[in-house]
Amino acid sequence: MGIGMRAGALAALLISVALAAQAAELRVAAASDLSFALPEIARDFGRQSGDTVKLSFGSSGNLHAQITNGAPFDLFFSADVSYARRLEEAGLIEPGSLAIYAVGQLALWVPRTSRLDPDRIGLAVLADPSVRKVALANPAHAPYGRAALAALDYYKLTRRIEPKLVYGENVLQAAQFVQSGAADAGLVALAIALAPPMRESGRYWKVPDEAYPALEQAVVILKRARARGALGPAQAFLAWLKGDAGRNDLERRGFRIPGPQAKRP
Numbered sequence: 425m426g427i428g429m430r431a432g433a434l435a436a437l438l439i440s441v442a443l444a445a446q447a448a449e450l451r452v453a454a455a456s457d458l459s460f461a462l463p464e465i466a467r468d469f470g471r472q473s474g475d476t477v478k479l480s481f482g483s484s485g486n487l488h489a490q491i492t493n494g495a496p497f498d499l500f501f502s503a504d505v506s507y508a509r510r511l512e513e514a515g516l517i518e519p520g521s522l523a524i525y526a527v528g529q530l531a532l533w534v535p536r537t538s539r540l541d542p543d544r545i546g547l548a549v550l551a552d553p554s555v556r557k558v559a560l561a562n563p564a565h566a567p568y569g570r571a572a573l574a575a576l577d578y579y580k581l582t583r584r585i586e587p588k589l590v591y592g593e594n595v596l597q598a599a600q601f602v603q604s605g606a607a608d609a610g611l612v613a614l615a616i617a618l619a620p621p622m623r624e625s626g627r628y629w630k631v632p633d634e635a636y637p638a639l640e641q642a643v644v645i646l647k648r649a650r651a652r653g654a655l656g657p658a659q660a661f662l663a664w665l666k667g668d669a670g671r672n673d674l675e676r677r678g679f680r681i682p683g684p685q686a687k688r689p
Contacts, residue, residue: 448657449476450649451496453487455503455641456561456594457528457568457613460620461677462501469664475657483594485565491516491646498649498658501641503528503595503613504567508642518655521645525665526679528639529614530571530631533602533622540609542629547575550609551584558588559607561595567639568595572611574636602626615678641679 454462459481466477480487480497488507491497492514500517502508505524511517532547534540540549550558563569569591576582590606592598595613602610603625617628643665649658664670671681 448654449478450498450654450657450661452477452479452499452501452661453491453495453497454479454481454501455484455487455567456481456596457503457615457641458501459596459616461615461674461679465665465670465673466661468669469661472664473657473660475661477661481594481596483561483566486594489565496648496652497646498652498654499643499645499661501525501643502567503639503641504570505640505642508644511644511646515647517644517646518650521643521662523643523662523666524640524682525643525662526641526674526681528568528571528641529633529678529680530568530575530636530639531612531614531617531628531678532609532631533599533612533617533626533628534609535602535605535626538608538627542627546629547579547581547631550576550581550588555608556588557590557601557607558585559590559592559598559601559610560612561598562591562593566592566594568611568613569598571636571639575611575631578635613678618678640682 462479466479470477484502484504484507487500488510491500491511500508508522512522532542534542540552542549560572561569563573576585590601592601596616598610599612599616599622601607614630616622643662645658649655675681
């Protein structure tokens with residue numbers, strides 16, 4: 425190998441080492457309604473930045489508790505802005521980082537083989553005698569569970585449906601209950617109902633927005649990101665998510681995107 429070739433190979437090696445040294449692993453805690461949308465966004469970001477995004481999904485309440493107890497996350501995507509605000513009040517986030525990135529939407533999902541017709545009578549189908557179990561996320565710590573109960577109240581169905589309710593740990597598990605046959609119908613995130621595995625095996629009816637309080641979804645950068653040297657990558661990931669590609673992907677997958685005025689609650 426000539427001197428020029430050796431020098432070129434050395435330069436390439438130094439560049440790759442430098443890029444590897446600069447690459448970061450972002451640790452992201454995210455609400456379960458993002459289970460199908462966020463991995464694709466994270467992969468696209470990683471291809472451009474070289475950073476690795478490690479995703480952990482769960483109910484917003486449980487993730488909030490983990491973060492409060494010291495879980496080493498850099499970013500938190502909550503399905504309810506109130507959990508993000510609590511972390512802000514506790515001094516656990518980077519000042520000024522709280523932002524509403526999307527508004528979640530609720531849907532009624534039934535298996536494709538079901539004879540139920542929610543398009544005709546909406547949530548009233550849940551009162552049908554053939555419906556023995558209705559799945560939803562645990563309202564104690566899952567925003568979509570609380571939204572589901574509000575929708576049942578709105579349509580004055582709570583008394584009739586309450587004996588049928590079964591609770592998943594989060595909204596994704598509630599959807600899996602219906603998909604597996606453990607429940608006959610489910611109140612889930614529209615983002616989950618639109619995901620390919622769910623669209624292939626079932627049908628959905630979007631619950632009107634006025635039937636439940638707005639599911640304002642917020643993201644925060646946690647102070648641990650700075651301590652881990654991941655503040656810059658965390659900021660870059662949020663910029664990517666709020667860019668055209670990230671916003672379009674979220675909207676396509678069942679989220680409403682707030683206007684500029686909603687950047688800060």
